[in-house]
Amino acid sequence: MSTYDTPVAGTTSTAVLEQIRRRSPDRRRRILFTGATIVTMDPALGVLDDADLLVEGDTIAAVGHGMDVAEAIVVDARHTILCPGFVDTHRHAWQAQLRRIMPDVDDLTGYVAATLAGYATVYRPQDMYVGTRLAALTAIDSGITCMLDFSHNSRSREHSDAAIQALLDTGIRGVHASMGPHFGDWDRQWPGDLTRLKKQYFSSSDQLLTLRLAALATNEIAGPALAYGTDLARIANDLGIGVSIDAVFGASSSQAVLDWQRDGLLGPDVTLIHSTGLTGHAWQAIGDTGTTVSLAPTSEAQIGLETAVPAIEEALAAGIRPGLSIDVEVALASDMFTQMRALHAIQRMRAVNAAYNTGRQPSRISTYDVLDFATLQGARTNGLHNVTGSLVAGKKADLLVIQAEDLNTMPLNDPVGTIVLGSDPRNITAVLIDGQPRKWNSHVLDVDLPTLRGHVHDSRDHVLKSTISSTSK
Ligand SMILES: [Zn+2]
Numbered sequence: 001m002s003t004y005d006t007p008v009a010g011t012t013s014t015a016v017l018e019q020i021r022r023r024s025p026d027r028r029r030r031i032l033f034t035g036a037t038i039v040t041m042d043p044a045l046g047v048l049d050d051a052d053l054l055v056e057g058d059t060i061a062a063v064g065h066g067m068d069v070a071e072a073i074v075v076d077a078r079h080t081i082l083c084p085g086f087v088d089t090h091r092h093a094w095q096a097q098l099r100r101i102m103p104d105v106d107d108l109t110g111y112v113a114a115t116l117a118g119y120a121t122v123y124r125p126q127d128m129y130v131g132t133r134l135a136a137l138t139a140i141d142s143g144i145t146c147m148l149d150f151s152h153n154s155r156s157r158e159h160s161d162a163a164i165q166a167l168l169d170t171g172i173r174g175v176h177a178s179m180g181p182h183f184g185d186w187d188r189q190w191p192g193d194l195t196r197l198k199k200q201y202f203s204s205s206d207q208l209l210t211l212r213l214a215a216l217a218t219n220e221i222a223g224p225a226l227a228y229g230t231d232l233a234r235i236a237n238d239l240g241i242g243v244s245i246d247a248v249f250g251a252s253s254s255q256a257v258l259d260w261q262r263d264g265l266l267g268p269d270v271t272l273i274h275s276t277g278l279t280g281h282a283w284q285a286i287g288d289t290g291t292t293v294s295l296a297p298t299s300e301a302q303i304g305l306e307t308a309v310p311a312i313e314e315a316l317a318a319g320i321r322p323g324l325s326i327d328v329e330v331a332l333a334s335d336m337f338t339q340m341r342a343l344h345a346i347q348r349m350r351a352v353n354a355a356y357n358t359g360r361q362p363s364r365i366s367t368y369d370v371l372d373f374a375t376l377q378g379a380r381t382n383g384l385h386n387v388t389g390s391l392v393a394g395k396k397a398d399l400l401v402i403q404a405e406d407l408n409t410m411p412l413n414d415p416v417g418t419i420v421l422g423s424d425p426r427n428i429t430a431v432l433i434d435g436q437p438r439k440w441n442s443h444v445l446d447v448d449l450p451t452l453r454g455h456v457h458d459s460r461d462h463v464l465k466s467t468i469s470s471t472s473k
Contacts, residue, residue, distance in 0.1 A: 012075065012401060012430045017440045019073045024436065027057040031435075032069050036077035037404065037415045040391040041084050041375045047415055053082055055397040058435035062393050079405045081415050083371075084390050085145025085173075085398040085431065086336040087378025089294035089323035090244060090273050093135035093149040094128050094163060095119075097460040099329035107304050112182070112221060115330055120153045121184030122466035125162040128153065130459040132166035134452070135329065140172055141444045142335035142425040145398040145433045146389075148175040148325070148382050150214050150246055150273075152226075155186035157193055164201050167209055171438050171446075173398060175382050176201075177244045179214035182222035191235050198239050208434055210383065212242045217253040217272075228256070233265045242269040242383045244294070249274050249306035254282040261285040268292060271381050273325065274299070277306030278314065287318030292381040295373075297342040299327035312347045312365065323381030324373050340370040340420050367420040401430035 023029040031054070038048040040063060052067040053060065098119055105111050132149060139147045149167060154160045160178055167174030178197065180190035194213060202211040213236040215228040228245050236243045247253070258281060260266050266289035273294045275286070286293065297310040315322045324339040326332065333339075344367060351362035379389025388398045402423055404412040409422050431439035438445055 012441050014441060016073060016075055017437055017445075020437055023073070029057060029435075030061070030069060030072035031055040031075060031432075032067060032072035033075045033077040033082060033401070034067075036080050036082045036401075037412065038063060038082045038391060039084075039371070039415050039419065041372060042390040042392045045390075045392060053077075053391060053399070055432065055435050058396055060391060060393055060395050060397050060399075063391055075401075077401060079403070079412070080429075081400075081402040081404050081412070081419060082391060083143075083400045083402055083419055084375040085388065085400055085433065086143050086374045087146040087323060087382060087384075087389055088139060088144045088326050088336065089148050089271065089378050089381045090150050090177075090246065090296060090325035090327060091135060091139075091147060092152060092328050093147070093166075094123065094131040094151060094153050095328060095330050096131040096135035096138065097127070097456045098131075098463065099334070101330050103331055105303060105331045111303060111328065111331065115328070116152075116182040116222075117184075118467050119463050120181055122463055122470055123153055123155065123159070124462070125156070125158040127459045127463055128159045129162040129166045130455050132163045133170055134456055135334075136167055136170040136172045136174065137444055137447055137452075138334050140170065140431055140433070140438050141428075142337070143400045143402075143428045143431060144172075144336055145400075145431060145438075146173040146175070146379065146382060146384060148177055148212070148244060150177045150179070150244060152179040152214055152246070153181045154178055154190050154193075155181050155184070157187070157189050157196070160190075160193060160197055164197070164209065168201075171208070171433055171436060173384070173388060173396070173433055174209045175212055175384075176209060177212040177214035179216075180226060182226065191232060194235060194239060194241075198241070202241075210241075211239070212236075212244050212383070213239075214244050214246065217245050217248040217256050220252060221247060228260070228265070230263055230265065233263075236269075242271070244271040244273060246273045248272040249276040249278070251277075251279070254279040257282040257285050261289060266291045268380075269383060271323075274305050275311045275315070276300050276309060278311065283314050283318040287320060291320075293320050293322040294325045294381055295322045295343065296325045296327040297339050297346060298332045299325075301342065301346065303328075303331060309350070310343055310346055312343060313350060316365075321377045321380075322373055323378035324370075335425060336374050337420070337424055340367075340374050343373070344370045344420065367416050371416055371420050397432050397435040399432050400428050403427045403429055 033053045054062040271292045355362040376389040
């Protein structure tokens with residue numbers, strides 16, 4: 001006889017979904033997941049076997065064993081792992097209809113020329129909408145419940161509106177990080193329009209979407225208007241929003257980091273993206289100020305940003321536990337599993353390689369570390385540490401149900417190892433964001449795929465055709 005008891009077919013059944021949705025307007029609506037392996041990512045709680053998790057309204061009400069809860073919709077979660085939703089700390093979502101258009105791009109210059117100086121310049125508001133929505137839906141499908149959209153093609157107010165509306169329409173926990181475009185004609189409404197955006201879309205402190213200011217590290221790519229400094233820092237400060245800074249690498253960014261430190265412009269509300277090839281002094285400044293860091297492991301290694309080596313050793317040495325990010329789908333994979341595995345392999349390779357034939361004992365990151373970066377540290381990096389990133393009472397219910405007895409995950413021997421090294425989006429059968437089911441029975445909800453496909457193709461075709469005709473003028 002096997003000790004394995006067959007999971008109930010109704011783990012994430014349609015009948016349960018209907019019950020949840022029927023009762024969802026009720027803020028006290030309760031969902032009780034029972035019998036799961038719960039990877040809380042909370043340092044105190046750890047991993048719980050055969051445990052229960054109670055969602056009440058949009059919030060995690062309790063995590064523990066043998067709960068007896070009145071009036072709850074029960075989800076039999078045996079043979080699954082419950083895990084916090086992944087947090088993407090930087091993606092240029094508007095580009096999703098151009099995904100994998102340059103899978104072997106040579107370098108950053110090639111990417112900038114084709115995308116930011118080319119395709120971006122012909123984007124209409126509806127193209128912003130289509131790309132951003134597609135990216136967000138794909139994120140949800142692959143278990144990313146919180147995504148920072150580094151939206152750096154805000155050519156007009158309408159472009160910003162469209163990008164925000166796309167996040168709203170998917171139900172993702174979105175962070176709209178707004179920046180003007182690098183090249184071409186645009187309305188120059190940014191950064192002034194941030195005041196309107198804040199008022200119109202981000203007035204509540206308890207809502208799914210948050211706003212950040214996005215900027216570049218230096219004037220090297222697109223001139224001084226987009227470069228972070230005292231002017232942009234004042235705007236962010238006046239609005240009470242965080243700042244995410246892209247293209248942080250090399251000698252010029254190292255100098256910029258020291259200048260920001262001198263001017264008091266660093267801190268926990270500021271995120272430095274990539275951070276490859278920075279000097280020791282720059283890392284010291286980042287560590288001393290508690291500035292957050294977003295690594296995009298495949299972006300750095302595959303496109304080749306500065307040293308091309310993800311700066312995980314440097315970040316940890318400076319006392320920074322980074323968040324992870326996807327960056328550009330035009331050349332890279334869309335999901336967080338890829339980022340966790342790439343970083344896990346790269347850091348361990350670096351550590352062992354540096355110690356090879358020296359007798360030194362390399363310090364290596366673990367699967368738990370990269371899962372921490374992909375969840376709790378990502379939430380901290382996005383300024384949402386108290387909201388999401390771990391499964392503890394009081395946080396919003398952003399969680400994944402991962403099948404632990406599928407063909408590629410059975411048998412469950414180590415839950416964290418199974419998530420990081422063994423799982424992929426197909427094993428995520430359910431995704432809750434803010435207590436609402438967004439993926440159920442392995443399908444992203446509320447998506448009409450044929451209609452979406454039509455919009456994506458139309459937008460992609462428009463962008464390609466218009467780019468060709470505008471560059472041949
Ligand atoms: Zn980027």
